[in-house]
Amino acid sequence: MIPLNISNKSLGVSFNTEEQAEVYIWSPKAKKVAISLPDQKKTIALSEGEMGYWQITTSEIKPGDLYKVVLDEEHERPDPASLAQPEGVHGPSQAIDVKSFKWTDSNWNNVPLEDYILYELHTGTFTPEGTFAAMEQKLDYLKELGVNAIEIMPVAQFPGSRNWGYDGVLPFATQDSYGGAEGLQQLVDACHQKGIAVILDVVYNHMGPEGNYLNDFGPYFTEKYNTPWGPALNFDDAGCDGVRKYFTENLLMWFRDFHIDAVRMDAVHAIKDFSATHILREMKMCVNDLMKETGRTHYMIVELDLNDTRFINPLEEQGFGMDAQWVDEFHHALRVTAGGDRNGYYADFTGLQHLAKAYTDAYVYDGQYSPHRDKIFGIKAENNPGKQFIVFSQNHDQVGNRMLGERTSQLSSFEMQKLMAGAVMVSPFLPMLFMGEEYSEPNPFLYFVSHTDPELAEAVRKGRKAEFAAFHAQGEAPDPMAEGTFNESKLQWNLLDKDPHSTMLKYYQTLIRLRKELPALSKLNRRQLDVEPNDEQQTLILHRWHNNDHVVCLMNFSKSPQQVTLPSHVKNWTIVLDSAAPEWKGPASSPDKADAAQSVTVQPESIIIYANHA
Template sequence: MNLLDVRKRSLGVSFNTEGQADIYVWSPIAKKVALVLPDKNKTISLAKEDMGYWHTSTTDIKPGDLYKIVLDDDLERPDPASLAQPEGVHGPSQAIDVNTFKWTDSNWNNIPLEDYILYELHTGTFTPEGTFASMEQKLDYLKELGVNAIEIMPVAQFPGSRNWGYDGVLPFATQNSYGGAEGLQHLVDACHQKGIAVILDVVYNHMGPEGNYLNDFGPYFTDKYNTPWGPALNFDDAGCDGVRKYFTENLLMWFRDFHIDAVRMDAVHAIKDFSATHILREMKMCVNELMQQTGRTHYMIVELDLNDTRFINPLEEQGFGMDAQWVDEFHHALRVTAGGDRNGYYSDFTGLQHLAKAYTDAYVYDGQYSPHRDKIFGIKAENNPGKQFIVFSQNHDQVGNRMLGERTSQLSSFEMQKLMAGAVMVSPFLPMLFMGEEYSEPNPFLYFVSHTDPELAEAVRKGRKAEFAAFHAQGEAPDPMAEDTFNESKLQWELLNQDPHQTMFRYYQTLIRLRKELPALRQLNRKQVEVVPNEEQQTLVLHRWHDNDHVVCVMNFSKTAQQVSLPSYSDSLTKVLDSAAPEWKGPAASPDQADSTSAVTVQPESIIIYTNHA
């Protein structure tokens, strides 16, 4: 039982083709474990096996039955590996058979990672209904926009129906208010029919506070380390083997049983593990085995705040083998360059020079002293390809962690929004959008929860107010528990029919199309990138090439027009996009042709993209 079989579930309740249930529970501290069926008034005893596992095979439980796990004849709890919680995190679990779904994606092949154009979204606020089914109705819209990979914020069961998803407490159960397991399977199948890959955000660094009963079963947590969210999950302390298996099984389930194409793993720098084989490396080896057996391709993407290539280096180089990572530093440098705040972690960023460094080096801090951290920070990422880095001008964190949840649309001019979008899309990295930015959605993305524990709800309210006490001049922090806070964060789809939102949508469409069509933008060769920043002008010239195809991107972050010289090579250049052109509601268009012999006039807060092969 201590060996992991990547082909099937070996935790919780699973059904074979004959309808017999296999039940496995890990509880090394229990003296007795049983499963109770309240609607059938039946108790099923489990037998103790090695390594703290309890097991039985039975036909007494059927798909659809509600059940709870009983520890030592006393404590009734939801199943830690429950696949469904129809009555929420405190209610009974529901037995379901994930293998009965009729998939139609047998011809689907995951998109090559280097071709990903990501779109991060939150199920509850992406549509008015806030469900997987309603998300399916927007897939044609996403296709029309040009994105080919949606990144769904966490869907593991959380308290109530309103949450970002990072308070999940039952990692195997798909949020009931979103549509549950079958709803997610149906969505993934529909995405694959449309040629869209699905990335699922998963949280393996902490558990939410409400409905977190794992400690009743075994040593899921350790006091060896602390995290910003409380005790650390136990990946390397006594009794950790069952915990490591629990989360590895969870990862394999999403790939195998839900056909998820990639995961985005939340804040892996908060995973504390000094084992000889780090848990991420172990997970990667298991995923490799799964891919070998199924022939399907899956990617592991991490959120990482360490600038440490060990996480993304290949297994054969003693790395953890992660396929890609978010790069917050590109975002920070871009925000400061665009005139954003310089407080908190932004204080480390100078603006233009750091943006130029991000384009060439991925990490801004790769061995320099970081004033904000008060230490030398980072390592150079010289040999890691561009496809390993995901960049963005906004995401759920950078928007939602502001007191008022303002998007770029509320913080920057229309012209600067277009420039920032262009700056992301022409990078030699993978671009990611945050839902609604493509049409300049004005609604905020606020922090919201729906805890059912009154004391916890009040603690969250007070904590949010205290966090932003220094910002009292901006007003009160919105109440995270209020339903209005959640509703204010929903996208306003009707705006797509109005300007300037319609114009911004067409602009993003054009940017994405150029990204796909121009070889110099599509090929993510970090060795074929030149950047020339001009601090005095606040301009940046980005030159990328592939074989004989060249692209020159001229960016002006200042509030006045600037004369900018182009790189000196023989070809004349043709303009393929000018964010300042009247068609994008800009002030004036630059000439259609340019070369290295004369300077180009670049309008304030704008980007021009030239190519030698138009």
């Protein structure tokens, strides 16, 4: 492992207790490295140390100063470990003292992972203002909804002010248009006061194209592997030690200096590393050391498309130690069951049978032949607890990667939306909502960017059109560069007190409350579960229990009423939720009480939840 100071950020410019600036730049290619202070018209030479690091401790750099790194007296570049870019990705970096923030969350304890109810949001479109400060004003709303963990899409500095966040090029710098580093710290502090954990989406598998100056400093990329975004980040090729340190320090910074509770690591299957110690495993070991030092708890969640338990198995079992992963397959099976298209990767999913398998096995493909991949795929996740899997009916990818960015609210009936929400919330996994789904937001979530390089902007436009060339019947793909595309993706908060949106919101609040209150739902024991799909009826019975508490969930995905029989070995069922009831604008109510083996009519596209406290 690369030697790291767990307690402090070393890369870039930081300030010590004597208010001196400590500068530490990795540039093994350079013969000379200096810091330029344009406002003072001054240049400070750095001393060469070991392993390509250049350094100096000086009183000449103060918090708030703008600076650039000068390589070989020729190239001026932003600091790769810059904490602030007030003039954008091409402009000078700004020295800030990230440790000067006055935290008020000393009594905060992270929410236990098994209790997480996640809510994914994008800072720029979550509120009209698109800032951290505006998001803070919505925390009471989120608290009343019942979520206890917000997952913020990436905030690393990207070009312009409109971007999903996956085009970030300065991982240590918090997007200036959102409110910068202090704005994020203030938001996290406020979340903790409300009892809400903060998950930050981080991108360690690629860098964006505009403002990416890393190759001027060192071998950050390798030609050994290709990724969908070009050459892979260099985690195992010559010169990789500095790259591994760079990203590990970044992760530790978010936890230590921003009090982030968990990270969601983007598409880790695209991280290429054949080192004896995989970078994710190394990061986990460092995070464990940090937690010992601070007493705080942090989780590492991964987006993973490999169905490989090695990523989420504990370190002591030679796994990478990741705490949880997104499970796209649950989403895919649910979408197909709900009547969605079966093109692309959805072609692998049969619907109801695969949804039943997702409930029991987490992975749908765990050693079977995958037609879409044309190979046997996956491994069984037999010993991984339910808290290691995050499921959803929609997320930024599944919505935004559609040409017109349609949410479930535009693709499914009001009744089916309620059924899909219920199907997620009663699973033995961690449920996640995508912003706005809780009140059936009709606005799309489109793909948008604001590149300042005209050639790159045009290339993105053409690429988006080419990607959907076969979909002309739906019209043209919206221009990702247009400000209107971004504005069209913003949530409409004025809908909350209008029907049917207000009804859907109350429905979600009820679902989340039941999830928390009923032990059979809140305890994520994957072995205390029975599932019974019926292809002919298009119904699914999910029975979960904890000690003497039982819940049975009757789901009807068909467009006709269906007769479903309750389990024969449990008596005295009481209805706790019926999505078809008139209070949820449904067609009809079901009996409040039912007994063992009783036949119950389940309305079309609806879910009934019965509870029993034996």
